[in-house]
Amino acid sequence: MKTKHILAALAAAFIVNTASAQDGAVDFEKQILPILKTSCFKCHEKEHEDNGKIKKPKGGLRLDGAAVIMKGGKENPNENVVAGKPESSWLLKTMALPESDELAMPPEGKGDRVSAADQALIKKWIASGASFGAWKGVE
Ligand code: HEC
Structure with a gap:
């Protein structure tokens, strides 16, 4: 009986997994945010104090909130993320x-490069409409 239950649970989990893989939706908060945290947050967060020093977002670009990600930086406002257009x-x-x-x-030399696999994921996220789901981040 127990084994049966486990098998049923595994089968259910498998169906759910393949379903979400087919549907192709990328979950920003679960899959994209951690990449930005690792490679980009150090320089692209809201102005804050760090060890007595004021740290401003570099290039005027913040990546710690949905609205500011879409707003973009000084050089390329509104083109940081163009929904549906990864190439832009x-x-x-x-x-x-x-x-x-x-x-x-x-x-160069200032942080972890984003792997090809993670870049492909970000590309897919942007191509499919760049939805943040319920995530708003820092306002
Ligand atoms: C060590 C600091 C540092 C890290 C880490 C960093 N950046 Fe930057 N970023 C900068 C600086 C400095 C500028 C502005 C000057 C320049 O363009 O070189 C900038 C500018 C930018 C711009 C141009 C904004 C505009 O419109 O003017 C983009 C886009 C950008 N960064 C994206 C990223 C992404 C994505 C990551 C993570 C993969 C990242 N940055 C990680 C320092 C950093």
Whole structure:
């Protein structure tokens, strides 16, 4: 009886997993946010004090909230994330540049590069409409 239950649970979990994989939805908070936290937050968070120093978001760009992600930075306002257009989205374009490029993000030697797999995930998220779900982040 017990084994049967476990098998039923596994089968259910499998169905749920394949269903969400087919549906193709990328969950911003679960799948994209951790990438930005690891590679970008250090320089692109709301102005705050750190060890007595005021830290401003670099390039005027914040990545810690849904509204500010869409607002973008100084050079490319409203083009940080262009829903449906990964090729126009600077968030993705800058991380895809070779490390030696002066526009590459994170800047050379200044943080963890975003892996090809994670870039593909971000591309898919933008292409499918760049939804943040219920996530608002820091306002
Ligand atoms: C060590 C600090 C640092 C990290 C980490 C970092 N950036 Fe930046 N970022 C900067 C600086 C400095 C600028 C502004 C000057 C420049 O363009 O080089 C900038 C500018 C940008 C811009 C241009 C904004 C505009 O419109 O002017 C984008 C887009 C960007 N960063 C995305 C990212 C992404 C995405 C990540 C993570 C993968 C990231 N950055 C990680 C320092 C950083």
